[in-house]
Amino acid sequence: MRTHLIAIQIVMLMVSVQADAVLGAGTTDTGPGCGLGKLLWSSSKHPKNIAPQVMMWTTNGIGMASFAISTGTSGCTNDGIIMAQYKVTVFAAINFDNLSQEMAQGQGEHLASLATLMGVPAEHQAEFFALTQAKYSSLIQSGETTPVAMLTALHEAMAAHPVLVTLSAPQ
Numbered sequence: 001m002r003t004h005l006i007a008i009q010i011v012m013l014m015v016s017v018q019a020d021a022v023l024g025a026g027t028t029d030t031g032p033g034c035g036l037g038k039l040l041w042s043s044s045k046h047p048k049n050i051a052p053q054v055m056m057w058t059t060n061g062i063g064m065a066s067f068a069i070s071t072g073t074s075g076c077t078n079d080g081i082i083m084a085q086y087k088v089t090v091f092a093a094i095n096f097d098n099l100s101q102e103m104a105q106g107q108g109e110h111l112a113s114l115a116t117l118m119g120v121p122a123e124h125q126a127e128f129f130a131l132t133q134a135k136y137s138s139l140i141q142s143g144e145t146t147p148v149a150m151l152t153a154l155h156e157a158m159a160a161h162p163v164l165v166t167l168s169a170p171q
Contacts, residue, residue, distance in 0.1 A: 010097060038056050040055070042056070087117055088151065089148060092150060094145045095110045096146075099150070100140045103132040111129060111132065112125060115129070127161070128158075131157055131164065134156045138153055
């Protein structure tokens with residue numbers, strides 16, 4: 001049974017390769033996902049059709065997508081748009097208690113990591129630390145004590161700071 005399935009996949013692969021060659025140049029619509037399957041089959045004339053999508057999926061399904069995703073190759077990235085948007089919020093949520101303590105002290109590993117995630121250059125991190133310490137009561141102890149509220153207040157404090165103002169846009 002397994003040999004039969006492999007033979008069918010090989011035949012489909014050969015037919016699809018020949019069909020892609022006959023159908024001509026690709027379009028900007030490259031179909032689903034990333035990985036070797038996408039690279040091999042996205043040049044199809046109609047990559048959103050069933051056959052090219054099945055071939056992308058099949059090629060990636062033999063383990064190629066896992067390698068591409070974990071190594072950031074073949075059109076895959078390991079820091080996608082969604083993650084980039086929310087990494088600061090997720091970090092703040094996971095480390096809220098530690099960040100609260102370190103903001104009160106104006107220093108610490110978690111606070112340094114937060115500064116880095118927020119795009120504060122190393123040469124301005126001392127100012128960032130001082131700001132979090134000076135504004136601690138409005139960042140942490142103001143009515144609403146959630147990571148999102150803390151980050152909102154932090155962005156507002158940075159927007160009013162002469163050096164950190166350019167870094168104050170929420171990520």
